[in-house]
Amino acid sequence: MLLIVLSGLITSCLLIPFGKFFRSKWSLSLAVLPLALFMYFAGHIPFISQGNTIVESHRWVPSLSVNFDFSLNGLSLLFSLLITGIGSIIFIYASSYLKGHVYQDRFLGYLCLFMSAMLGVVLSDNILLLFVFWELTSISSFFLIGFNNDNSESRKSAITALSITGLGGFFLLAGLILMSQVAGTYSIGKLVESAQVITDHQYYPIIIALVFVGAFTKSAQFPFHFWLPGAMKAPTPVSAYLHSATMVKAGIFLLARFTPVLGGTDAWSWTLMAVGGFTMIYAAFHSLFRIDLKGVLAYSTISALGILTFLIGMGSEEALIAACTFIVVHALYKATLFLVTGIIDHETGTRDLTKLSGLRAVLVPVFIAGLLAALSSAGLPLSVGFIGKDLIYEATLHADATVSMYLTAAAILTNICLVAAGFMAGIRPFTGKLNPAFEKVHLPHATMWIPPLVLGILGFILGFFPGILGKYVVTAVLNGMTGMPAAVELKIWHGFNLVLLLSIGTLVVGAVLYLLNKPRAGSLQLLERFNRLSPQAVFGDISHFFVSFSERYTNLFHNGFLRSYLLKIIVFAEILLLYELLIGGPIFIDYSQLSPITFYEAANVFILIGAVIMTVTTSSRLTAVVGTSVIGYAICLMFVFYSAPDLAITQFTIDTLTVVLFVFVLFNLPSFLNFSTNNKATVVRDAFVAISFGVILSIIAIKVLQQPTSIDISNYYGKYAYELAKGKNVVNVILVDFRGFDTMFEIVVLSIAALGVYSLLKLRLKSSEKE
Amino acid sequence: MRSPILQTAAKYLLPILLLFSAFLLLRGHYHPGGGFVGGLVASIAFVLHSFAYGTDNTMKLLWYKPLTLIPIGLMIASAAMFAPVLFGLPVMTGLWFDQPIPVIGMIGSALFFDLGVYLVVIGVVLTILFTISLYTH
Numbered sequence: 001m002l003l004i005v006l007s008g009l010i011t012s013c014l015l016i017p018f019g020k021f022f023r024s025k026w027s028l029s030l031a032v033l034p035l036a037l038f039m040y041f042a043g044h045i046p047f048i049s050q051g052n053t054i055v056e057s058h059r060w061v062p063s064l065s066v067n068f069d070f071s072l073n074g075l076s077l078l079f080s081l082l083i084t085g086i087g088s089i090i091f092i093y094a095s096s097y098l099k100g101h102v103y104q105d106r107f108l109g110y111l112c113l114f115m116s117a118m119l120g121v122v123l124s125d126n127i128l129l130l131f132v133f134w135e136l137t138s139i140s141s142f143f144l145i146g147f148n149n150d151n152s153e154s155r156k157s158a159i160t161a162l163s164i165t166g167l168g169g170f171f172l173l174a175g176l177i178l179m180s181q182v183a184g185t186y187s188i189g190k191l192v193e194s195a196q197v198i199t200d201h202q203y204y205p206i207i208i209a210l211v212f213v214g215a216f217t218k219s220a221q222f223p224f225h226f227w228l229p230g231a232m233k234a235p236t237p238v239s240a241y242l243h244s245a246t247m248v249k250a251g252i253f254l255l256a257r258f259t260p261v262l263g264g265t266d267a268w269s270w271t272l273m274a275v276g277g278f279t280m281i282y283a284a285f286h287s288l289f290r291i292d293l294k295g296v297l298a299y300s301t302i303s304a305l306g307i308l309t310f311l312i313g314m315g316s317e318e319a320l321i322a323a324c325t326f327i328v329v330h331a332l333y334k335a336t337l338f339l340v341t342g343i344i345d346h347e348t349g350t351r352d353l354t355k356l357s358g359l360r361a362v363l364v365p366v367f368i369a370g371l372l373a374a375l376s377s378a379g380l381p382l383s384v385g386f387i388g389k390d391l392i393y394e395a396t397l398h399a400d401a402t403v404s405m406y407l408t409a410a411a412i413l414t415n416i417c418l419v420a421a422g423f424m425a426g427i428r429p430f431t432g433k434l435n436p437a438f439e440k441v442h443l444p445h446a447t448m449w450i451p452p453l454v455l456g457i458l459g460f461i462l463g464f465f466p467g468i469l470g471k472y473v474v475t476a477v478l479n480g481m482t483g484m485p486a487a488v489e490l491k492i493w494h495g496f497n498l499v500l501l502l503s504i505g506t507l508v509v510g511a512v513l514y515l516l517n518k519p520r521a522g523s524l525q526l527l528e529r530f531n532r533l534s535p536q537a538v539f540g541d542i543s544h545f546f547v548s549f550s551e552r553y554t555n556l557f558h559n560g561f562l563r564s565y566l567l568k569i570i571v572f573a574e575i576l577l578l579y580e581l582l583i584g585g586p587i588f589i590d591y592s593q594l595s596p597i598t599f600y601e602a603a604n605v606f607i608l609i610g611a612v613i614m615t616v617t618t619s620s621r622l623t624a625v626v627g628t629s630v631i632g633y634a635i636c637l638m639f640v641f642y643s644a645p646d647l648a649i650t651q652f653t654i655d656t657l658t659v660v661l662f663v664f665v666l667f668n669l670p671s672f673l674n675f676s677t678n679n680k681a682t683v684v685r686d687a688f689v690a691i692s693f694g695v696i697l698s699i700i701a702i703k704v705l706q707q708p709t710s711i712d713i714s715n716y717y718g719k720y721a722y723e724l725a726k727g728k729n730v731v732n733v734i735l736v737d738f739r740g741f742d743t744m745f746e747i748v749v750l751s752i753a754a755l756g757v758y759s760l761l762k763l764r765l766k767s768s769e770k771e
Numbered sequence: 772m773r774s775p776i777l778q779t780a781a782k783y784l785l786p787i788l789l790l791f792s793a794f795l796l797l798r799g800h801y802h803p804g805g806g807f808v809g810g811l812v813a814s815i816a817f818v819l820h821s822f823a824y825g826t827d828n829t830m831k832l833l834w835y836k837p838l839t840l841i842p843i844g845l846m847i848a849s850a851a852m853f854a855p856v857l858f859g860l861p862v863m864t865g866l867w868f869d870q871p872i873p874v875i876g877m878i879g880s881a882l883f884f885d886l887g888v889y890l891v892v893i894g895v896v897l898t899i900l901f902t903i904s905l906y907t908h
Contacts, residue, residue, distance in 0.1 A: 657811065657818070657896060660900060661900060726879065727881070728800070729799060729805070731803075732804070733881075736884045736885050740852065747892070751891060754895040754899050758902050761902050
């Protein structure tokens with residue numbers, strides 16, 4: 001299974017060197033990969049639908065408990081089939097959709113990467129592994145949304161999507177780790193066994209809150225839903241694949257996967273029902289006012305995700321059956337509608353509902369696909385959508401008697417809006433009089449219009465024979481989720497009852513709503529007046545606040561003057577050291593321990609002080625440079641006096657080279673600023689800071705003397721330098737042997753610095769050459 | 772402004788300083804010295820030459836850009852670091868020849884590590900100084 005999961009990743013890596021072969025001619029051949037995977041998973045249906053689970057484990061990072069543990073149960077199987085099945089369709093479609101695009105190979109590579117990541121999410125049994133793949137889906141989605149990277153809108157949407165889903169990922173990670181700490185295992189299979197421990201634990205509310213944030217951001221639940229409409233900037237195959245059929249359902253998958261672990265409590269179900277319920281109504285209502293085809297689809301997708309969250313929240317067996325049926329239903333009709341929209345966009349160049357009309361005359365097969373999908377989405381009897389909707393109503397009607405009426409009302413309201421939205425996307429562009437501008441529109445390549453048609457027809461085949469879906473897929477999912485054997489039978493005909501009545505009523509009211517709701521730019525503007533209050537605006541304000549805060553912070557601390565940086569660093573160090581000195585207690589100086597002052601030392605200190613005075617008072621930079629080097633040499637002499645020859649030689653050569661460096665750059669520096677003549681306040685301030693820093697360091701040096709010194713370390717090095725490293729110079733032995741790693745990294749840092757200087761100056765030369 | 776005194780001195784000082792730097796490098800394990808100081812002294816030798824004859828002439832003398840010394844040095848140092856792995860020992864373990872070599876004395880992996888440091892230091896110092904001197908005037 002490891003190879004299956006990673007096959008997409010490997011393929012995308014292979015596309016880096018061999019991508020140019022797949023750019024136009026052979027791009028279709030890549031669809032073999034998802035097709036083969038689909039066959040592989042389809043082959044497991046009979047085995048898994050009997051309630052079996054396939055488990056596989058490979059070691060990865062055992063010390064961190066991150067291992068390639070995979071398990072294939074009913075739920076994973078459903079999602080794997082969706083990922084690879086819809087994936088095959090998308091790969092075929094994209095081969096023509098992006099024909100001739102310069103970066104087609106790159107696009108297919110991202111798709112492969114995404115497919116791999118998504119399979120990893122649904123198959124992982126280790127929660128840390130799940131998280132790794134979870135983040136990979138966000139990252140690949142970022143690349144796909146920003147695929148048209150020369151468009152600033154598209155880049156912005158990509159970053160919004162990444163930051164929202166990435167933020168959710170952080171919360172999810174925290175939740176997962178907390179959960180595993182409570183239960184003491186990283187395996188989802190084992191977590192299920194200790195479900196009771198987790199739900200009774202005092203951290204339980206925190207855990208579900210964190211997991212919810214992760215799932216809601218990924219599945220675009222209110223108030224995090226706004227990244228999804230933005231994500232529609234991606235090429236249409238991506239919207240169909242990631243932002244409708246698979247990736248956004250990862251959050252739903254997560255909730256479903258953890259239902260046996262965390263579910264069943266009031267907090268769990270009420271939160272999910274409230275958030276899902278609000279999202280489904282809010283988004284369904286919004287979808288009616290969009291005039292961009294993809295906008296309509298984006299909002300109706302959010303609404304569908306809301307329905308799924310809502311159903312998982314209800315948690316009854318009927319609700320779970322409804323949820324997994326609806327996942328299939330939605331994937332089938334929504335992917336079709338997206339692909340139809342993609343063809344319209346590709347051929348006419350617009351997605352504006354106010355401009356599109358009468359396309360049935362020129363795009364017949366596409367019209368049929370759109371019609372089938374719209375009817376399935378509306379829940380016409382004999383379509384798979386009908387069964388999906390029936391199950392939803394059944395679940396809400398059979399819920400707790402006190403709330404079942406409200407739940408049913410919410411579901412009906414949502415579905416009415418969704419019927420109208422489905423008609424808007426699948427039927428409106430094809431009806432009415434053909435816009436003369438589109439008379440020359442022709443059918444695209446067969447690889448583009450066959451996939452949506454296949455999906456549309458499949459929606460009706462499953463509608464005619466719902467038993468297939470029920471027996472093989474839904475049963476398996478239910479087994480996987482509840483752990484109890486169940487036999488689900490889906491039927492077309494339930495007899496004349498309330499559910500049928502509600503279903504037909506929804507269809508009729510939705511159709512009327514569709515006829516009444518003409519696409520107008522005006523209504524969208526009316527809706528946008530409330531945008532100030534929308535979550536998107538709130539998130540925008542927050543991020544704007546961060547940007548302006550960091551701008552002010554940066555301007556305050558990084559004003560570009562070296563002297564101001566030095567001042568801040570030194571003042572900060574002074575405050576810290578002073579605090580340490582104050583709490584450290586009094587200082588005693590033991591004069592008997594100090595060595596007597598010799599004549600050479602006194603003379604050296606005299607030279608040192610003279611050089612310091614010369615440096616700070618001179619008005620010439622050259623003199624100042626010479627002054628500092630005299631200070632450096634005087635300090636070298638100190639090292640010589642106190643028998644540190646290694647240090648002395650090094651300091652000596654470094655000082656020499658510093659002077660040379662100064663001489664080289666002297667003429668390129670700005671004019672020498674001398675504050676002593678014109679700005680007394682600055683002089684006093686700098687003098688104060690400098691002198692107090694010197695005083696503090698001197699006090700610390702004295703204080704060090706009174707500390708009892710531990711000579712263990714020196715003894716250790718002194719003893720073993722010769723015994724182990726065969727060297728008599730302890731300093732050098734430490735550098736090249738005991739602490740050789742440090743030296744290694746130091747020379748790497750030096751090399752980076754040299755490369756930095758080299759490339760910066762070279763770069764400047766290049767740009768001046770251009771001028 | 773080229774001073775004949777400086778030029779003559781630099782001509783003789785360059786080989787002497789280089790010899791001295793090699794001496795510092797080799798004695799480092801037993802007496803004051805080592806790769807870092809040795810590298811600095813060697814670069815000072817070239818800097819002195821560049822003061823006397825101009826950076827362009829020093830670059831000609833060097834044949835290759837000093838930048839090329841950096842990867843060579845890093846490679847030698849990391850080879851010395853990872854050589855013990857070939858003998859099944861942990862990284863950075865000191866390896867030594869059994870018999871001392873005439874003039875140089877005992878040779879071990881530490882010396883090669885130091886040689887790497889020596890070359891990197893020369894490369895880094897000369898790259899920085901010569902780039903600045905060549906490209907800022």
